[in-house]
Amino acid sequence: MADVTVVFDFDKTIIDCDSDNWVIDELGGTQIFDELLKTMPWNAAMDTVMRELHSKGRTIEDIKESLRKAPLPANTISAIKSAYALGCELRIVSDANRLFIETILEHHGLINYFSEINTNPSSVDEGRLRIFPYHDFYTSSHGCSLCPPNMCKGIIVERIQEWALAKGKRIIYLGDGKGDYCPSLKLKEEDCVMPRKSYPLWELIIGNPLAVRAKIHGWSDAEELERVLLQLIKDPNMADHQNAELFISSDCKLQTVPLSAHEALPKALHVPN
DSSP states (O other): OOSEEEEEOOTTTTSSSOHHHHHHHHTTOHHHHHHHTTTSOHHHHHHHHHHHHHHTTOOHHHHHHHHHTSOOOHHHHHHHHHHHHTTOEEEEEEEEEHHHHHHHHHHTTOGGGOSEEEEEOEEEETTEEEEOOSSOTTTOOOOOTTSOTTOOHHHHHHHHHHHHHHHTOEEEEEEOSGGGHHHHHHOOTTOEEEEBTTSHHHHHHHHSGGGOOSEEOOBSSHHHHHHHHHHHHHOTTOOHHHHHHHHHTSSSGGGGSOGGGGGGSTTTTSOOO
16 A cells, blocks of 8 residues: 555645636626626635526536536546556545535446545535535634635645655645645645646745745646656655746746756755754
């Protein structure tokens, strides 16, 4: 059994779109949603736009049917199955919602590969989809300035870390968005973070890579996600110079460092002890 817990974000990581925007666009709620976002947080706007769509005759089955068409690349499916076959424990930490995630995973036969899905709760109330915050910010703030009011992924990852430490497991975290930055900062030196290149998490990390203690390995598309993830599962000590090359080859401040100088930079992407 692999000593690895793989934690996936969902939107733009497992699926190649944002599930909220996908459903809203498919069901004709884009203009309403954009107006709602001017006066309320994203999570609350999602709950409200579901009410508006329900009032216009859109059903739960309409929502599910649109979700079944959301793009989920074959390489991502293969990566999930391969990681599971190698003995990894797989979890999801996502700012989507339970109905959206479970509908998509069930459609692709992936639901049973994940031991845990951490996301915003949802329920069906007289045919209307209700979406609630993971952390009830109406009664108590989670206190994290980096995260949206409804969910601090860092708090969730800290709980997963306690479990992983007790089991002697390291963590590989995959994500793309600003909400994935806080949990990335929680990771330890033995862990890995896989930010999607040119997305907000990537930009935040390359802006100050020394703030992240975990090894950093980027990916651009599902093919690269699969390749890098399986390499990290099989070889937890991928050479540090590969991380340096990753950043030097990207559009970032380190781009001007000559390739020949990489090996002279000991543990370039780790916080010094």
